[in-house]
Amino acid sequence: MIDKVFIDTSFLKAVVDEKDDFYTDALRIWNRFREGNFQLLTSNFILDETLTLVRIRRGLHIIELFRKILAGKPAIEIERVALEDEENAWKWFMLPWKDLSFTDCISFALMKRLGLNRVATFDKHFRQAGFILF
Template identity: 30%
Template structure:
């Protein structure tokens, strides 16, 4: 179920310092936890997104992550709620949506080959490829696959 209280999404702020240092990739597990009050990680996700907004962090996700998020919300919360979440994410001026390219596809296949004994989804492999291409080593999410691939899951200091 989608929360009745609209979770805060970052608004546009002037960038300071290194762009890569301020970027956070957002996995579908992060988006789902943020908008679903019944998700076991909801409070933690809300805290992380609030901290990211306070620190003016730029967010990156992929169209495949959005597709995965939409599909999960479609069956958990219904078509209107799933669509509203897509609209809200698209309206966030600090969120960059990277669309999977042929280069991302090839890199994702390489990630799957690199981790043959892991149950890494194609969506996650494309996420790894995008994170690598954009020099973004850190994700907001609750999926251990990012750590297995050598990335870190972001936890705000304090």
């Protein structure tokens, strides 16, 4: 059986940034993904957010490593956010969590639509939203 896992920005950034506080944890999890039977998914919103964050904080040289990770084994499928996801994200966004990003809310809505409950992240909001952290 294939285990489906959503991949969040905090995890993706940590995998490619050795200066990230979660770098070691991210590599340990990434190696489990490589050795196991996982289907990894992320969104075009997460891809955009991660590319921007990595470029600003670490520079263009890290972007090549990031591209190799996306295309390597295990490959990460990029799911396009649907209008339905954007509409459903507003329900999450209006919750009184102070530092909740709209991108997180998009991810919650997309995960619900796809029937995903597991996520590779270091972001507490996914647990608060009822998802299982990998």
